[in-house]
Every structure is written in C-alpha cells, then in structure tokens.
Amino acid sequence: MVGIVIVSHSQKLAEGVVEVARMMAENASLAAAGGLEDGNLGTSYDKILAAVEEVYSFDGVIILMDMGSAVMTTEMILEDLNRPNVKMIDCPLVEGAVLAAVESAGGRSLEELSELIKDSRTANKF
Numbered sequence: 463m464v465g466i467v468i469v470s471h472s473q474k475l476a477e478g479v480v481e482v483a484r485m486m487a488e489n490a491s492l493a494a495a496g497g498l499e500d501g502n503l504g505t506s507y508d509k510i511l512a513a514v515e516e517v518y519s520f521d522g523v524i525i526l527m528d529m530g531s532a533v534m535t536t537e538m539i540l541e542d543l544n545r546p547n548v549k550m551i552d553c554p555l556v557e558g559a560v561l562a563a564v565e566s567a568g569g570r571s572l573e574e575l576s577e578l579i580k581d582s583r584t585a586n587k588f
Contacts, residue, residue: 465517
C-alpha cells in the first residue's frame with residue numbers, strides 16, 4: 463500500500479487532515495508531519511523525514527503539502543532520499559488526502575494515485 467504523508471506548518475492541521483482521511487479509509491498508511499519540534503508553527507525537515515520513513519514501503523509514498531516552506535523542505539528531502547517511489551503531489555490538502563487514502567487502501571499504485579490526486583485540483587465542491 464502506498465504511504466501518505468501530510469505536511470503542514472501546523473501540527474494540528476496535519477493531524478486533523480490525517481484524522482479526516484483515516485475516517486474515510488481506516489486502513490490507509492498515513493503520517494502527519496506538521497509544525498516544529500517544539501509545537502510552534504513551521505516546517506521541520508526531521509519531522510517530514512521521520513513521517514516518510516514511518517509509512518515507507520516498496521509501493522512508495524506520496525507527500526501532500528500545504529504551502530511555502532513545506533514545499534521547499536519536502537523538495538530537499540526528495541533530493542536527499544533520491545528514491546523514485548517517493549513523490550510530492552500538488553493538490554488541495556484535505557481533498558487530496560482523502561482521495562489518496564481511499565484509493566491507496568483500495569490498492570492503487572503510486573502512478574495511479576499520482577494522476578488521480580492531481581485531478582482533484584479541478585474538482586468542484588458543489
């Protein structure tokens with residue numbers, strides 16, 4: 463199963479997104495990487511890396527981020543890891559996370575997930 467990491471400047475936001483996604487797919491492999499080690503707002507290289515390692519499998523990992531330094535820090539991790547089966551995806555954080563969790567738990571591959579989640583950028587809410 464493809465692992466999913468949620469990266470946010472806020473620990474509470476990252477954990478909340480994981481909570482919502484897990485509600486829709488309780489068996490999904492999810493990890494939150496939000497805020498700094500002391501709980502303040504920011505992004506932490508070490509927290510993101512630990513989250514990737516927590517959900518990593520042969521199937522791969524997708525990383526969804528909120529904005530700014532979360533994206534830049536994730537890019538640094540991808541460069542350092544140099545694993546082709548760990549990808550960051552640009553999408554709405556909550557909608558992308560729920561879709562990723564449901565589809566990953568359903569057995570979708572990393573490539574299939576990448577395409578499906580990118581499509582969530584244009585989904586209408588009503």
